[in-house]
Amino acid sequence: MDLNDLGTLEVGRFIKRENRFLGRIVVDGKERSCYIADTGRLRDILVKDREIWVIKNREGLKTDYTLITVNVEGEWVLVNTSLHSNIAYRAIEKGVLGFIPKRIEKEVKFKNSRFDFLVDKNTFVELKGCNLVKGDTGYFPDAPTKRGVKHLRELIEAKEKGYNAVILIMALRDCKYFLPNSETDREFSEMFYKALDKGVNFRGFKIKVEENGKIYFVSTLKLGSI
Known part of the structure; x- marks a missing residue:
């Protein structure tokens, strides 16, 4: 991009x-x-x-x-969230979910939410941009997010209904690992780990904005340890 x-x-x-x-x-x-x-x-x-x-x-x-x-x-x-979806779309196209998809749909309704993507008709993906970094670890959210908790809860429900479900973290700053920010939003952190226990997958990637204005998907992001 x-x-x-x-x-x-x-x-x-x-x-x-x-x-x-x-x-x-x-x-x-x-x-x-x-x-x-x-x-x-x-x-x-x-x-x-x-x-x-x-x-x-x-x-x-x-x-x-x-x-x-x-x-x-x-x-x-x-620092412009309106651009996140297009960047993540291209990262998904390139295989950030672990495979090259045949079809990607944006803003697909499920129950009372709209997930960011439905991939190959069987994988719901919710994207979160991570811009808070401490050391080599990125954290989300940097402010309490009831909406984020709701998305995680409904990813669990999608998984229970037979879909694949992914929480996709896009790091906007240089880091190697990701952790939910329990200090800022304990409810989100608890729901994040509950989602993983229920079979929701974590995927993460990092982007870099070059001096010429181009944005590159530079590496995957690992889940850190508490």
């Missing part, structure tokens, strides 16, 4: 986050507003004066720009 396909990537500087969706930035020496398409806390990422990439919004929108990436100590970190 190439971020340049979204439009012209402009370089700016982050100032502050005013609420979940609104930030203040500087572009070309002028203070502007930006849309933040990631509801996570991002406390280790949205730090004042960090370099950012943004796309200018069309006229009529409430914000001037949309935030795409943040430079965290030399690593470009994607």
Whole structure:
């Protein structure tokens, strides 16, 4: 995937986050507003004066720009969840689930949820983006997520109804392992391990955003030990 396909990537500087969706930035020496398409806390990422990439919004929108990436100590970190699905789709195409699929469907309804993917008509896949890193381990979530717990519960139900079920973690920063973030959301962590016990599979992969704006699937992600 190439971020340049979204439009012209402009370089700016982050100032502050005013609420979940609104930030203040500087572009070309002028203070502007930006849309933040990631509801996570991002406390280790949205730090004042960090370099950012943004796309200018069309006229009529409430914000001037949309935030795409943040430079965290030399690593470009994607902070736009609207792009996650397309990236994961390509990773699934390349075999991140352990096989090359014949068919991938997006946003497929199951009971009261829509899972991100249905692969080969028999494998439900729910995707989560992981941007909180400590040492060599990535953690999800970085904020409590009732929606995430609901998805895990329904992956278990899909498995019980005869489907294959996968929780797919996409690491947005450099790490080797993944663990559920029990300190932030104990309910999600407990449901994650319950899902594994019930036969839901864990798969993980890591992406890298290059200086030219291209995104690469660089390696798989292992489940860490507690």
